[in-house]
Amino acid sequence: MTKEIKNLEQQIKDWKEKHGGVFELPVDDKTCYLRIPGMPDYQRAFTAMQDSGNSAFGEVMLEVLWLDGDKEIRTDNDYFTPAKKEVMKFLRYDDPIITDLPNRQKEIRIGDAVTVIRVITKEDVTMAERKNPGDKPFVTQNALYDLVKISADPVFDDKKNAAVRFPLFQAMEKIQNEKVAQLKKL
Template identity: 55%
Template structure:
């Protein structure tokens, strides 16, 4: 059974941009889907689905959360869904943060035009964050950790739902916990 290709006009795309901000086109062969920019809540939903189920659940949840229109076969037909799921991983690619060591074991983190300073991260900080997140909800421990160690920040760091800031920030916090390199050697 052949289905009719959906046509989306520039007016519709402009409406979506007005409503959702960024709009992405996802062409898969002869079908096209349209997605909104992901936010941290969308990522949390998808990662939670993956933790509870499988990588397929991640793709289903991410596609469902971001979908704003297009040919629904991309969501329902495996021939279209499987390449779409793989393509969704591109949403995790954000520019790296820049870090600078400061006095008193502090680190400056620069992400685009935003800047923050964090103090050294301790084992006790990590322990407290884990206690605040007993269900291991995605990204929650990193949010708690940042709130504990930040000593100054620009306004952009207040938006906990902006993945363009949060993903590079969380990566840098992870790197700061592992500045020294360890390696097991079998003797």
């Protein structure tokens, strides 16, 4: 084993200890290494997307997750465009399982983690929206969850854990939209 490969293996091990997860992203003859994203990273990327369009999401994600690699992936469009497309795969998480409970409560299961919420009212949504006057991504959803949570496994307390937060928000959205509405022009 060459010294260069040994050094890279040690570097990856160090990154894993520090960041919890590392991804290798090869783009043709170039490669970069990215850390696992958390909710603050997504918040920053979605804010950039709101301000500057869809391309800004991938650009910010590459910027904030970047650990090391060939700079052409960030600077050369021939490399950046496919890298940006791959970074979008970070948004794929386990689907939540929603179970009806008595008293209009819902159990939300994400992997082995479970939380129970009560019915979400329009007053809850209004109060959560008031806690987000700057309309920052995910602030309203976090506030809403805090309002309706009855019980939860400890993993739900980590607001930076995207692998739990994204499916949780997806489940809450689904619960709020159980009834179907359709506007018809008469």
